[in-house]
Amino acid sequence: MKIILASASPRRRDLLSQAGFVFDAVPSEVDEKMEGETPGQVVMSLAEQKAREVFERTHIQDMCRQEGTERVVLGADTIVVCDGKRLGKPESEEEAFSMLSLLSGRTHEVYTGVCLYFYREGNVCRETFFECTKVTMYPISPEQARWYIQSGEPMDKAGAYGIQGLGAVFIKEISGDYNSVVGLPLAKVWQSLYALGLIRGIRDGEQDTGNVGQGAGLR
Numbered sequence: 001m002k003i004i005l006a007s008a009s010p011r012r013r014d015l016l017s018q019a020g021f022v023f024d025a026v027p028s029e030v031d032e033k034m035e036g037e038t039p040g041q042v043v044m045s046l047a048e049q050k051a052r053e054v055f056e057r058t059h060i061q062d063m064c065r066q067e068g069t070e071r072v073v074l075g076a077d078t079i080v081v082c083d084g085k086r087l088g089k090p091e092s093e094e095e096a097f098s099m100l101s102l103l104s105g106r107t108h109e110v111y112t113g114v115c116l117y118f119y120r121e122g123n124v125c126r127e128t129f130f131e132c133t134k135v136t137m138y139p140i141s142p143e144q145a146r147w148y149i150q151s152g153e154p155m156d157k158a159g160a161y162g163i164q165g166l167g168a169v170f171i172k173e174i175s176g177d178y179n180s181v182v183g184l185p186l187a188k189v190w191q192s193l194y195a196l197g198l199i200r201g202i203r204d205g206e207q208d209t210g211n212v213g214q215g216a217g218l219r
Contacts, residue, residue, distance in 0.1 A: 043113025
């Protein structure tokens with residue numbers, strides 16, 4: 001089994017590597033559409049759009065048929081929600097400042113959706129899920145917000161902050177999956193792949209070190 005990550009995010013690449021996954025990164029080229037009534041539905045839809053586009057563009061189904069192999073395309077998307085307002089990546093420094101001001105001293109939710117697209121036994125299969133984590137910020141003064149924005153870090157992050165980077169200095173409390181806030185609920189991804197039978201080499205608590213831990217048992 002081979003994983004194709006439908007993302008250019010270095011943070012998602014780092015998380016997959018952390019778990020020992022062997023994978024290729026093929027960024028999605030889809031024109032994303034915000035679909036769904038709830039934040040969870042929105043991020044699952046966006047993740048599915050990414051995974052489906054890469055699955056179809058790279059002809060995974062044909063390769064699996066010809067080679068007799070299995071491949072999984074993993075799509076993910078993250079949004080921040082505060083007071084019912086969805087915050088994606090800021091398009092300007094002014095928007096980043098507004099986002100940080102909104103989050104200052106408050107608790108918000110971070111939703112990350114995941115879609116696993118794969119071909120198995122003649123069928124195209126799909127598994128989607130999401131994780132929600134609550135994050136509480138310390139108060140952020142205008143001077144602190146401008147200092148942070150000048151670092152450049154907020155500009156490619158949902159909600160205009162990176163919990164794994166300089167933005168960590170503003171985090172007071174977190175309830176839920178830290179990795180999901182970074183960009184991928186790693187444990188839930190691993191558990192889902194295992195439940196689907198896509199991770200092999202673990203039986204009754206024993207680990208086949210020839211597979212798991214070196215490529216996470218994916219073949």
